[in-house]
Amino acid sequence: MPKLLVRENKKLVLNKVIKNDLFQISSLDLQKKIDDFNNDLIVNQAQLFGPNIIQYKESTITSDGRILLNLTIYQQAHNYKEFSNKYDIEEKFSSPKCIYLRYDGIFSDMDIIEKKIDVYCYENNLITKPNIFVIMVEQSEDRVIADYFKEVI
Numbered sequence: 001m002p003k004l005l006v007r008e009n010k011k012l013v014l015n016k017v018i019k020n021d022l023f024q025i026s027s028l029d030l031q032k033k034i035d036d037f038n039n040d041l042i043v044n045q046a047q048l049f050g051p052n053i054i055q056y057k058e059s060t061i062t063s064d065g066r067i068l069l070n071l072t073i074y075q076q077a078h079n080y081k082e083f084s085n086k087y088d089i090e091e092k093f094s095s096p097k098c099i100y101l102r103y104d105g106i107f108s109d110m111d112i113i114e115k116k117i118d119v120y121c122y123e124n125n126l127i128t129k130p131n132i133f134v135i136m137v138e139q140s141e142d143r144v145i146a147d148y149f150k151e152v153i
Contacts, residue, residue: 004113006120010100012133012149014053016080018046019088020073024060027067037073040086047078054134095133098149099126102137107144117150127153 020037034052041048053074060068080089099120103113114132121128129151138145 004101004103004116006117007100008124008126008152010098010149012053012095012098014050014074014076014093015091016076016078017090017093018075018077018080018083019090019093020075021071021088022073023070024068025071027059027069030069030071034073037075041075041077041083044083046075046080046083048075049078050076051136056132056134058130095131095149095151097152098133099128099152101148103144103146103148105144106142107139110144110146113146113148117148121150121152129153 018041022033025033034054038052055072055074057070057072059070062068074093077083083089099117101113101117103110117128117132120126131151133149135147135149136144137147
């Protein structure tokens with residue numbers, strides 16, 4: 001098993017961004033919401049570059065045990081301004097102070113990433129914001145490569 005290396009003082013920068021904010025989304029519906037957003041961009045001829053970036057914010061657990069997520073999906077597109085009537089857009093988005101980790105492994109083990117980041121922050125006296133950005137760099141049935149950025153105060 002490869003060692004997970006956490007790096008400090010990383011900056012996440014995105015250009016020509018289309019943003020889709022989602023609130024109180026069931027974790028079971030998340031992939032459908034991401035697919036719906038991607039399909040809408042494709043149907044409307046967005047000139048996409050780069051993968052989706054998911055910003056996970058706060059989540060809640062309902063009394064019946066369902067997980068509800070608040071998140072933002074970011075997608076970079078050369079013609080992003082054409083989507084200003086439907087989505088929020090930004091010329092440039094940045095999160096200037098983050099810790100970073102690249103994960104290369106199987107999907108079912110991805111929960112180890114947040115644990116590793118939490119332990120690293122504890123050991124290094126870092127205070128973090130509740131936001132974490134996930135960039136799925138590569139994904140197949142048996143392998144995932146993902147970049148994680150967690151904002152630091």
